[in-house]
Amino acid sequence: MGQIKLNKVTKSFGDVAVIPPLDLTIEDGEFTVFVGPSGCGKSTLLRLIAGLEDVSSGHVEIDGVDATDVPPAKRGLAMVFQSYALYPHMSVRKNIAFPMKMAGVTADEQNRRISAAAEALNLTDYLDRRPGQLSGGQRQRVAIGRAIVREPGAFLFDEPLSNLDAALRVGMRLEISELHERLKTTMIYVTHDQVEAMTMADKIVVLRAGLIEQVGSPLELYHTPCNEFVAGFIGSPRMNLIKGAEAAKHNAATIGIRPEHTAVSMTEGLWKGVVGVAEHLGSDTFLHVHGVPGCDPMTVRVDGELPVRHGDTIWMTPQADKLHRFDAEGLRID
Amino acid sequence: MARNVTQRRKILNTAAAWTIGLLIFFPILWTILTSFKTEAQAIADPPIFLAFDWTLENYGAVMERSNYSRFLWNSIVIAGGSTILGILIAVPAAWSMAFVPSKRTKDILLWMLSTKMLPAVGVLYPIYLLFIQFGILDTKIGLVIVLMLINLPIIVWMLYTYFKEIPGEILEAARMDGASLKEEVLYVLTPMAIPGIASTLLLNVILAWNEAFWTLNLTAAKAAPLTAFIASYSSPEGLFYAKLSAASTMAIAPILVLGWFSQKQLVSGLTFGAVK
Numbered sequence: 293m294g295q296i297k298l299n300k301v302t303k304s305f306g307d308v309a310v311i312p313p314l315d316l317t318i319e320d321g322e323f324t325v326f327v328g329p330s331g332c333g334k335s336t337l338l339r340l341i342a343g344l345e346d347v348s349s350g351h352v353e354i355d356g357v358d359a360t361d362v363p364p365a366k367r368g369l370a371m372v373f374q375s376y377a378l379y380p381h382m383s384v385r386k387n388i389a390f391p392m393k394m395a396g397v398t399a400d401e402q403n404r405r406i407s408a409a410a411e412a413l414n415l416t417d418y419l420d421r422r423p424g425q426l427s428g429g430q431r432q433r434v435a436i437g438r439a440i441v442r443e444p445g446a447f448l449f450d451e452p453l454s455n456l457d458a459a460l461r462v463g464m465r466l467e468i469s470e471l472h473e474r475l476k477t478t479m480i481y482v483t484h485d486q487v488e489a490m491t492m493a494d495k496i497v498v499l500r501a502g503l504i505e506q507v508g509s510p511l512e513l514y515h516t517p518c519n520e521f522v523a524g525f526i527g528s529p530r531m532n533l534i535k536g537a538e539a540a541k542h543n544a545a546t547i548g549i550r551p552e553h554t555a556v557s558m559t560e561g562l563w564k565g566v567v568g569v570a571e572h573l574g575s576d577t578f579l580h581v582h583g584v585p586g587c588d589p590m591t592v593r594v595d596g597e598l599p600v601r602h603g604d605t606i607w608m609t610p611q612a613d614k615l616h617r618f619d620a621e622g623l624r625i626d
Numbered sequence: 627m628a629r630n631v632t633q634r635r636k637i638l639n640t641a642a643a644w645t646i647g648l649l650i651f652f653p654i655l656w657t658i659l660t661s662f663k664t665e666a667q668a669i670a671d672p673p674i675f676l677a678f679d680w681t682l683e684n685y686g687a688v689m690e691r692s693n694y695s696r697f698l699w700n701s702i703v704i705a706g707g708s709t710i711l712g713i714l715i716a717v718p719a720a721w722s723m724a725f726v727p728s729k730r731t732k733d734i735l736l737w738m739l740s741t742k743m744l745p746a747v748g749v750l751y752p753i754y755l756l757f758i759q760f761g762i763l764d765t766k767i768g769l770v771i772v773l774m775l776i777n778l779p780i781i782v783w784m785l786y787t788y789f790k791e792i793p794g795e796i797l798e799a800a801r802m803d804g805a806s807l808k809e810e811v812l813y814v815l816t817p818m819a820i821p822g823i824a825s826t827l828l829l830n831v832i833l834a835w836n837e838a839f840w841t842l843n844l845t846a847a848k849a850a851p852l853t854a855f856i857a858s859y860s861s862p863e864g865l866f867y868a869k870l871s872a873a874s875t876m877a878i879a880p881i882l883v884l885g886w887f888s889q890k891q892l893v894s895g896l897t898f899g900a901v902k
Contacts, residue, residue: 343801344798344802363801364798364801364802365801365802365803365804365806366804369802370802370803371798371799371802373795373799374795375793375795377795377796377799378799379796379799379800379814380818381817381818381820390800390803390813391803391804394804394805394806438799448802
């Protein structure tokens with residue numbers, strides 16, 4: 293229960309077309325992440341699925357049934373908002389119970405599900421508090437609890453972790469992933485953070501200006517990005533994109549090489565450069581290198597510690613089989 | 627660095643605040659004092675401040691001459707009724723303006739407020755004729771409707787301002803949680819707006835309670851509220867300052883008590899939600 297299909301969906305605000313005609317199928321049980329820079333329409337797309345915005349044309353199907361004109365309350369989807377959107381005048385218990393109250397679930401069943409959710413989310417001691425008395429991470433868990441108890445056909449997450457600090461974000465990321473493993477319910481997750489996308493998704497949808505640039509598993513996008521935009525967006529640090537003579541040698545307008553696919557030597561190699569900034573993390577060393585024609589700065593990653601400093605001259609050689617080639621339109625050449 | 631407030635400055639400010647406060651309160655105080663004087667002392671020149679023969683005879687005379695409780699009941703029904711009716715109409719209106727605004731929402735709000743700029747007497751004649759047509763002259767229901775309409779722009783504005791402060795995402799969350807529009811307004815919006823609704827209620831009870839133009843012009847005997855009760859003691863042929871004051875005191879006493887106990891709500895209401 294929870295296949296979602298978008299059929300030639302469009303959305304315009306006044307004269308501004310935010311989403312040009314778009315087709316997408318999200319399979320039952322899949323963890324799908326919409327990722328893209330801000331303003332790419334990913335949140336709008338989620339709100340169209342939720343029913344919080346009306347489509348300008350096209351159809352939204354949920355489990356094979358046309359839900360285009362079904363109000364959000366009747367779509368059987370649960371949403372977790374960026375601002376948590378908890379009801380400030382209700383206790384945590386009442387917040388979690390609210391969707392069940394609306395659905396007419398019996399009191400006994402409500403209590404059973406609240407206890408189970410509170411147990412799973414570590415909220416048992418906070419059930420009688422108001423949202424205002426909770427920390428950001430706890431509020432986020434209440435919001436998730438409120439979504440779980442109604443046993444929805446799919447979960448919609450709208451940048452749920454962006455208000456949390458970095459450490460909490462990693463923790464919650466794992467909790468959400470585990471939740472998905474346990475429930476096996478369809479989840480659609482919107483984020484601008486490609487690390488979240490890579491680590492959580494079964495399927496990533498990369499969006500730019502309302503258009504789907506590529507759909508695929510995290511590793512598909514990593515290994516075979518279909519264009520320069522996806523190549524630059526997926527992967528951290530970003531892929532180096534090199535234009536000009538170096539690219540022409542490979543019969544391409546642009547070639548791309550990921551920082552981790554470049555060998556570094558102090559004595560010899562294909563490209564020579566001067567280290568601008570060296571970041572020593574212990575586990576890896578990131579070098580931002582100036583002087584490589586067509587790509588300034590170039591970023592390279594070295595395993596472990598490499599004792600180089602600002603101003604050192606190094607040589608870099610890309611792994612030939614990891615080079616990505618793109619034509620003048622930015623499309624991948626295979 | 628925090629601003630340095632000296633003790634001297636504090637005392638000066640406090641004194642100034644008290645002076646202004648007493649100045650504003652003085653007419654009410656004078657009315658209350660006068661109500662305990664004899665008619666002769668009430669018009670004495672120079673005026674007597676406190677050293678007069680305190681008497682309750684004016685209250686006795688007023689109670690004897692007029693049926694205070696009937697006026698009071700009419701005031702309660704008219705002020706309460708028009709406020710409740712106004713809130714029932716204004717909550718959905720303010721909801722739609724705050725959460726599903728159209729291109730013209732701002733214009734409509736301003737237009738509604740502009741009706742308050744028209745002098746009431748300008749529409750007295752048409753409204754009087756309508757009241758005759760509908761046979762609601764000198765009825766409580768007629769006044770409830772007119773006072774509700776007079777105050778509706780203010781009620782809608784105040785509620786609109788309060789609703790605007792409620793994050794739209796919370797209402798969307800309610801929708802996602804399966805709440806119908808009615809449930810969304812009932813279980814989420816209204817409880818969150820309770821402070822705002824309360825101060826709106828209070829302000830409107832006070833406005834309706836003190837409204838004198840329509841209550842005097844559209845009532846005679848049956849539906850006359852306390853404003854008419856006061857007016858009945860201001861006659862051109864005789865000077866009954868003390869009795870007039872007694873009547874006024876009795877008329878404003880309930881609302882004074884209500885206002886005293888709800889100062890906090892009123893202040894936040896009058897600043898239109900600016901102070902959160």
